[in-house]
Amino acid sequence: MTTLLQHPGYEEGRLQKVAELLPCREVQAGMLLSLMGEPQQYSYPSIFIYGHRASGKSHVMHVLLKELELPHATVSCVECVSVVLLFEHVLRSFFGSDAASLLPCSPSLSDFVRVYRQQCSQSPAKETRYIVMEKAELLRDTDANVLPALLRLQELVEDNVTVILLSEIVWDKFRPNTGCFEPLVLNFPDYSKGELQQILSRDRHPSYSAEFYSSYINILLGVFYSVCRDLRELRHLAALNFSKFCEPVEEGKVKETDTHKLWRNIEPHLKKAMQTVYLREVSSLQWEQMQQMEEKETGILRGLSAHTHVELPYYSKFLLIAAYLASYNPARTDKRFFLKHHGKIRKTNFLKKNEKTSNHLLGPKPFPLDRLLAIFYSVVDSRVAPTASIFSQISSLVTLQLLAQVSHDDQLDAPKYKCAVSMDFICAISRTVNFDIVKYLYDFL
């Protein structure tokens, strides 16, 4: 397979090494190499590489540039809180830190280009310089001129430089409305199941045979492949569950070769892992502790979202309940629910047929403050004075994100809210104040 990686510009040994480091990515690596050409030759001004997460984009770039010792700067756009950081990083890694210090305090793109040009006039590029931008999609959020300028940077700075953008998002979503210099678009396809198998089998546990581990990986993929193809996630899961997998072997109950028994042993365990570790409900540390524990105890450890219980003051509970009712019931039904003697409201015209989807599918609707209070006063059993602390409780519910304020913060009169808690949560709350909320919900009539 190493024949894919050969190029007159580079030493054989290094290419060999690169090929070692890039399993299942030889094609892409070869492609990139041939595009980059020999070091002193020009390369295409900007290359855009897209592909799923953990499909080896940054890894391939990193290995290539590092192993072949090409001058390069790798920037992760997440870190570039301001473009300044980007400029500094690039200049520093090409021309040393003193170049970076030449930038004025709040440099514009023009300053950057100026400094760059004067620097590279002093030390012109003997080899192509590469700027790798990871998570390039974030460039769209910076100033509008940054992305187009980077794409045609070679032309702007008149230097042999190539900008390589890496992203999970397709190029079409990047293009500015007035167009720009079109980069050379490459795709890194996702790993096939076989490739995943091959790669995951590489980091095998030192104390076990390779085929044993790969059989384990095979089982793992069997469970998770339909849900997740992210190499990183799978690797994480593999690492966490392996000890469980080889437990029976440790105890000498099963031979390494007896795959079926092993499978029956691990399968339910992995199913559980899907609900917990995969979702990071349980941290990997705790998960490992669980492995040590006996089966019966493992029940104790609950995921994050299992703890939903929240202790609230008495009136806050009722406020929350009122909010829930207000945001899931149509306002016109309040009369029927909360008036002691609401004349004759016929079920037929009360239940509108034309409403196709239930409110619990559509989600909460915003409601004004006074409606909330009206419902509150009618659901709460005792009569409550409208004290300041009632209102402060509403705002504290907002800060706790149990309520969401829809209207803008500085709107003082008639603020609007939404209830931001789930059905089971509110049910639990109303149970504690023994209030049967389901009877008051329009959807469950």
Next chain:
Amino acid sequence: MLAEKSKPQPITADDGVNAGSRHPRLSLVPAKLESRQWAHHGFPQVQKVLRERFCHQQLPEEPEGVEAQHKHLLELLKRTAIHGESNSLLIVGPRGAGKTMLLKCVLRDLLQDKEVQKNLLQVHLNGLLQTDDRIALKEITRQLHLENAVGDKVFGSFAENLAFLLEALKKGDRSSSRPVLFVLDEFDLFAHHKNQTLLYNLFDVSQSAQTPIAVVGVTCRLDVLELLEKRVKSRFSHRQIHLLSSLTVTQYLRLVGTQLSLPDEFPDAKFAQEWNSSIETLCADKSVEEVLQRHFNASKDFRSMHMLLMLCLSRVSVAKPVIQPADLQEASRLCLADAKANMLHGLSILELCLIIAMKHLNDVYEGEPFNLQMVHNEFKKFLQRKSNSMYNFNQPVVRKAFEHLQQLELIRPVEGSSAKTQSEYQLMRLMLDHSQIMEALQKYPQCPTDVKQWAMSAFG
């Protein structure tokens, strides 16, 4: 031939040896071997030359297809450079049509003239870089080498400042001031600067007979004049050079040929000859013509052509020092590949199912936006009806998949729906159309049949 092989230059020699060691099988094939011998002379240069052409936009000796514009522009600039006439014009044309190329050629030819060379001053501004007039002015000062002249003076207005600069140019040996050429790339962006001060002043100067300046704007917006304020527009001599390439297919094909073929001054004449002939055969090929036809229909500008050719070139190696039709086809396949389809290919089955559910929701509710709850509901319906391959994932797992789709921007939250709403109720729109989904399903590796059928079925 043999003689050559006995005394090659060191680099190519060990290169050759490497090549030999790399694929021994080649040495068994005399034809290829023979090709390799002249390859490692020509090959590096061929890469070099063509790359300069495709990547670095190296200037052709004379621009094809735009002779008229070239002549016109050259005339205008000459007048400024030599006779000191002020002038202003726009070069308008779609992206990659060769505007900059044209301008550069003209300048190159213009600077042949000794007189011009020592007289003419150039200022190159780019709308991407000089994002406001303050920066622009600094840049102008710098490019005219007047930093120390300006020193730390403070100017009342932009106009004063500019006037001072032009004045400063006059200072020096002779009374008549030197002509200045202002090139404004991405001209339309300058029009967005605060009340267009820079443009106003430049055009104003070019109107009044102070210093001879030529203002050349380069833009891809045909409606650029609408962007100009009245006072600015009135000062602009409405000269425009339009580059709307009127290539025919045959011209396009010929252009490709010329782009690929090596110049006569290529060091290794023999190789150049062989190469060019191979190119001719290539262009003659039927399949190649189809491919190029397709590209021509898509876009006939230089850039996209260069990209295509670059991809071809990248497939040329020491082992295979010719471009074959297959290469071109492969290259075009890369160019025209549908990115979204590629991304869909990488999704997990669960995610794919969600997308299908969304598709059904779109069909039912005429493209009304949807949220996670609805999608999950739809998915559950499918599971209840007939799911022998999929088993029921619980909400959080589905939610995770949904979030992934959102990260890939295959679904996009509806504008105005704030971040305050719970994630499961956030309204979304599907960014894929029916055909894309179907195509993806066909391509999808071992896609369970019932999922396929579900996708096909008209009702949810």
Next chain:
Amino acid sequence: MSTSSVSKGCFVFKPSAKKKRTLGLDDYFTDGCEGAETSKIRFKLCQDLWDKIKTETEVLQDELSKKILNSLLDFTMRCSSTHQHSDWASQMRASEIPTAALILGVNVPDHDMTFQSLCELLQQSVTPHVASVQAKECGALKHLMKRVLERLMDTVLAVDDDEEEEAEQTRGQIHKKVHCSLGTLCDWYSTKTKKSSSGTPGKKRTSAVRHEQQQPPLVIIFKDLEAFNPRVLQDFIIICSRYIHRVPLVFIFGIATSPSTIQHMLPHSVSSLLCIELFQSLSCTQHLATVIDKLILTHNFPFKLNNKVMQVLISIFLYHDFSVRNFIKGLQLALLEHFHSQPLSVLCCKKTEAFLNVMQLSNCDLERVRQLGSFRRYVEKQELQEQASLLNDDTYLKEVCKKFVKELHKYHKNYYPVLRCLHTLTSTLPRYPLGKQIRELHLICLEKNVWENEDYQSAMKLLKMLAKDELISLLQRCAEILQPVKSKIMKSALSQLQELLAKFKQLDTAAGETAPSVEDSITSPVKNLQKKTDLFQLQKTLLEMNESRRSKNLSPFEALRNEALEFIDNLVKIHLSPPESQTLYEVCYYSPSATVRRHLNATPRTSIQAALNTPYYYLKNDRLKTEDGLASNAAPDICIAYKLHLECGRLINLYDWLEAYATVVSGAEGNNPGSDNYVKVDEVKHARFIRAVSELEFLGFIKSTKQKTDHVARLTWGGC
């Protein structure tokens, strides 16, 4: 000084120097409080008491949060130690940021103390590098970044010694210039650690300790996770995870609601970068229980709350905010009010001091004593010449007062132990007849004689049915409670109790054979009483048991049990009488609950209404006295306007309103109805009216509407 100016300018008058005079706290205290002569003493007493309470609470706070904090500490330790670990499994976890999710309950104001002590502890024991951030100070990512970096590096500055400080300072400036990114933090950290490790080569240390010295973790505390902008948080976490290999970062999330909020705030792609562990702090109700136990149910503090005030404070806690801090504030308020308003509170202090103060009492104070309700009641019980001497002879009265003070202290000394005993006995009974929490029992006792309460009766009945072992264990606990108390009465009570216990012991040593049958016949109903919780059922079974008991003759155990319960009952009857029964109780007990409620649980709406309806209530001006209903025309404009607008419907015609207003006002000016300039709207009236209307609008009673021209809409309903 007057200013005449054509232009309506605004003029600033500097306060003249001589008027300036700084008031001390005590000045504030003294002015307007009656019994000014003793105010200084009272103020001092008040402050001392408050300081004692304050320190007490702080100690309490610390020991309460100790457990959780310690667990947090060794969590961070563990992280920093495992950071450099490199075994096969933890390789995979390398990219995860260890994160502690600290659940603190919804009473957000209380959190600060916890975080305060957490920070201190961390800096003492684990790492100098701790940064804590709040949501409101980092709206955008760069702010958050800035804050974190500053705090991390500044904390170092704080602990460093001088010559390094210089270096730090300069580097600090550079950082300011070089825009802050985690990269700079990494560099700083590496230099820092190198320095520290090179700084301490000579010292002998175990490798582990040294190790931690070299690689102290960087702890970042997010005080209020819910309030953070999710977007910012996500980006920050992503960035950090890229550097986790170079710097040992540790996060601590302060969560008010529940851990599931993490999952709601962060998408999985982000939360997968964290290795989250949960830490549950104890619930605020428990916290309150301990606070009450330490502050209220003790005789250390002479100052007491009566039933009503107690009620108010507790209900505010339970119904409105679960905030212990506010509860203590309420206590403080009551304290202050008491010493401020009650001149006799000079006696509210330690016994010895009290005696001195009694001697100091002026005769008007003594008059006040004679006015006290409890004292009157006492006097009425005495025979005549005793009464005379009490009412006339000051010196004698002082002696008596001494006695009373002494008794009051005695009362407190005995009250609380007995209360606890009773609680221990009753708190395990089915359906908690006397309440689950001791505070409930306390409230009952404060209110009236607890033994007249029928819940108490039923409780006693239930106790009478306790099985032996249960009863013994309970009595044991009571004995333990009485153990530390040092007062004769309690001592004697304790000895009696122990005798009883001894009897129980010998009982089962002597007659072991009869006991079981009797017992289980007795115990079984109670046992299954525990199960059934229906009140009616309970009553029924109680009745039939009484029947059965009458029929049977008592077994020795039952006899003994009754004896024991009799004993308890007596204790209760003697010591748990409500404070009102004590003479001079007003000295120590603070009763006006309305004041407390008004201060702590304000009702702005009602007070505004009151002000507008009956302005006399606030501005005590006799001209404003009216038989309610019609508006006094002397009232402020806004009141008149308000009164008038009450008579209107949903939409108010401004002109009519103006007319009505004008009528009322000109009535006030007393020009007779006949005259022509009656009810003519001059621009002054007009202006006043407009101002009143706009004030009403500002208060939210009306708002402008587009439905009808020259109309405004009412926002309140119901008229007069």
